[in-house]
Amino acid sequence: MLKNPQSKYQPSPIFNFPERTWANNTIKQAPIWLSTDLRDGNQSLFNPMNIETKLKFYNEILQVGIKEIEVGFPAASDLDFKFVRKLIEENRIPDDVTIMVMTQARKDLIDKTVMALHGAKRAIVHIYNATAPAWREIVFGMSIEQVSELVKNHISYFKQLTDNQPQTEWILEYSPETFSATEPEVALAICNLAIETWDVSPTRKIIINLPTTVENTTPNVFADKIEWMNNNLQQREHVILSVHPHNDRGTGVATAELALLAGADRIEGCLFGNGERCGNVDLVTLALNLYTQGVSPLLDFSNINHLAKIVEECTQLPIHPRHPYVGDLVFTAFSGSHQDAIKKGFAYQKGQSIWQVPYLPIDPSDLGRTYDNIIRVNSQSGKGGIAYILEHSYGVHLPRRMQVEFSNVVQQMVDSSEVELSAEEIWQLFTKTYLVQEFDGAIHYVGHSFNNGDLILNVNVNNELKRLVGKGNGLLEAVVAALNQPIEIISYEEKSIGHTTDANAITIIECQIATAPARFGVGISQDISTSSISALISAVNRCTRSREI
Numbered sequence: 001m002l003k004n005p006q007s008k009y010q011p012s013p014i015f016n017f018p019e020r021t022w023a024n025n026t027i028k029q030a031p032i033w034l035s036t037d038l039r040d041g042n043q044s045l046f047n048p049m050n051i052e053t054k055l056k057f058y059n060e061i062l063q064v065g066i067k068e069i070e071v072g073f074p075a076a077s078d079l080d081f082k083f084v085r086k087l088i089e090e091n092r093i094p095d096d097v098t099i100m101v102m103t104q105a106r107k108d109l110i111d112k113t114v115m116a117l118h119g120a121k122r123a124i125v126h127i128y129n130a131t132a133p134a135w136r137e138i139v140f141g142m143s144i145e146q147v148s149e150l151v152k153n154h155i156s157y158f159k160q161l162t163d164n165q166p167q168t169e170w171i172l173e174y175s176p177e178t179f180s181a182t183e184p185e186v187a188l189a190i191c192n193l194a195i196e197t198w199d200v201s202p203t204r205k206i207i208i209n210l211p212t213t214v215e216n217t218t219p220n221v222f223a224d225k226i227e228w229m230n231n232n233l234q235q236r237e238h239v240i241l242s243v244h245p246h247n248d249r250g251t252g253v254a255t256a257e258l259a260l261l262a263g264a265d266r267i268e269g270c271l272f273g274n275g276e277r278c279g280n281v282d283l284v285t286l287a288l289n290l291y292t293q294g295v296s297p298l299l300d301f302s303n304i305n306h307l308a309k310i311v312e313e314c315t316q317l318p319i320h321p322r323h324p325y326v327g328d329l330v331f332t333a334f335s336g337s338h339q340d341a342i343k344k345g346f347a348y349q350k351g352q353s354i355w356q357v358p359y360l361p362i363d364p365s366d367l368g369r370t371y372d373n374i375i376r377v378n379s380q381s382g383k384g385g386i387a388y389i390l391e392h393s394y395g396v397h398l399p400r401r402m403q404v405e406f407s408n409v410v411q412q413m414v415d416s417s418e419v420e421l422s423a424e425e426i427w428q429l430f431t432k433t434y435l436v437q438e439f440d441g442a443i444h445y446v447g448h449s450f451n452n453g454d455l456i457l458n459v460n461v462n463n464e465l466k467r468l469v470g471k472g473n474g475l476l477e478a479v480v481a482a483l484n485q486p487i488e489i490i491s492y493e494e495k496s497i498g499h500t501t502d503a504n505a506i507t508i509i510e511c512q513i514a515t516a517p518a519r520f521g522v523g524i525s526q527d528i529s530t531s532s533i534s535a536l537i538s539a540v541n542r543c544t545r546s547r548e549i
Helices: 037-044 051-064 078-089 107-116 131-137 145-162 185-196 219-232 252-261 283-292 304-315 334-350 385-392 398-415 425-436 473-485 528-548
Strands: 032-035 067-074 098-106 120-131 169-177 208-210 239-245 267-269 444-450 454-459 462-473 486-495 504-513 519-525
Touching: 032 239, 032 283, 032 473, 051 219, 067 078, 078 098, 078 107, 098 107, 098 304, 107 120, 107 145, 120 131, 120 145, 131 462, 145 169, 145 185, 169 185, 185 208, 185 219, 185 486, 208 219, 208 267, 219 239, 219 252, 239 252, 239 486, 252 267, 252 283, 267 283, 283 519, 304 486, 385 398, 385 425, 385 486, 398 425, 398 504, 398 519, 425 519, 425 528, 444 473, 454 473, 462 473, 473 486, 473 528, 486 528, 504 528
Parallel strands: 032 067, 032 267, 067 098, 098 120, 120 169, 169 208, 208 239, 239 267
Antiparallel strands: 444 454, 454 462, 486 504, 504 519
């Protein structure tokens, strides 16, 4: 049992901001995206990426369409330094893409950072320092005044250094670490000091990045702080307001979305949420959340399976099967009621312009995913899911009462095996139940002739060939006469499987013998007459078998 948290944990102080307006806003456009997979994501891996792996990942980020990429911490890592030089010297940075590197507010580290970026057309340098009480007091033993002096001195130094290298367009990003735990008035004063020191103007903007380095409040509190900062930052028109949410409370996505409502312009995160501890905010989830609301994220996830494969290879981390949008199981329904609703939704969707399928907030095909595994069958499944699999994988449309009948057969199988059934296994069970009935006394169609109401029907019963004759106004009436049983045909359906000229016909017949329960039978053949006779024999076999049992 957990201990009383009041004895150990102090709740985060409440930020009182009754003037908030963000709760009435909607997100109408995509933010500026920054991928920090190659820096923040990389430093959280068991085995950090080498140069070749980072380059592979970098190229994939470019394909997605992200225009700002944090590529490393060159002052702290020789590998990162070499990687930055490789991108610049080999001209691997497209004109519309800006790379970003990170450094602490230390002169020696700033020197090496600027050296790493020599020759770049445009670069963002991300300078950060601790501002939150626990960091500045416990880790660094600094006062607020000392922190402010540190910020002023180091941004001044960076400005002087880069003013002497005008061949590169230099952009400063400043982060107070960790903003979410810093007193708002302290964070504001330090950020305004950074803005003033950098001497911002219409042609000299600054990125003020407000990180939830460690997530410690509910997303609405963070949104209040973002709106308050948005309202009070100096020269706001020349400031790009950025957020960098982590996921310690499991609410990183919500934090980012509410921050956008509160005035943030830019989001930093990793494609699938990799990062320190519980991860950075998940950019793919954020972007596709926008997409489902009719807002273009301006990113390309049309082949999300390929992207996931590359990310897994580069990070050596698996993507959870329930991960939003990309997990192996997120478009899979096992529940019977879900399956039935999805099946009906697909039928309704044909010809509709707006996506509206129950339980599927996004069309999997928009992400380059197929419908193959949307419905899978286990002990929780129902008739709708089984019917969907037969229809989608084999072109067999089951009448509703037959869905109920066959689902009982499948349910007995999964209950006894206690495992999921694949589409192939369901088809094998369907074949065994309706098409290849191997039990004592089963009738097997061999051939027939039908002329002027006269039928000759050749069948095999227990490996013995028999010749049956019957007469009727139609073929099935003659078959009933030939079988010489009190057969009542309840329903008859006939469809083609496929759309080619040589497509098979499938016939489904429901019949009843005397007072025994009604049963369905199935026949498949390129010849319609053959499929009809086979279906009736199949139904008769099942009725007979039912009476015997």
